[in-house]
Amino acid sequence: MRRAFGFDVLACPRCGHTMRLIALLEETEVIRRILRHLGEPTDVPARAPPLIAAGGEGLGADDTPGLTYDREPPPNYDEPC
Numbered sequence: 001m002r003r004a005f006g007f008d009v010l011a012c013p014r015c016g017h018t019m020r021l022i023a024l025l026e027e028t029e030v031i032r033r034i035l036r037h038l039g040e041p042t043d044v045p046a047r048a049p050p051l052i053a054a055g056g057e058g059l060g061a062d063d064t065p066g067l068t069y070d071r072e073p074p075p076n077y078d079e080p081c
């Protein structure tokens with residue numbers, strides 16, 4: 001993930017220290033139960049429209065009206081976790 005997307009999944013979003021992987025969940029119903037308990041959505045989000053139109057014409061974010069990219073605010077590394 002670090003090489004492909006430029007972020008480290010094991011870096012703590014609050015303080016930046018390295019976290020430790022303690023479990024890998026693969027069973028859908030277990031994941032749904034945990035998400036429901038946390039009040040998070042359990043449905044798979046809809047796919048974004050392709051950036052390349054069927055005719056081969058490339059579309060960028062600047063070319064598509066109403067298409068915006070939401071980004072999370074950067075973590076506050078000054079707050080202790």
Ligand SMILES: [Zn+2]
Pocket residue numbers: 012013014015016017081
């Ligand atoms: Zn931390």
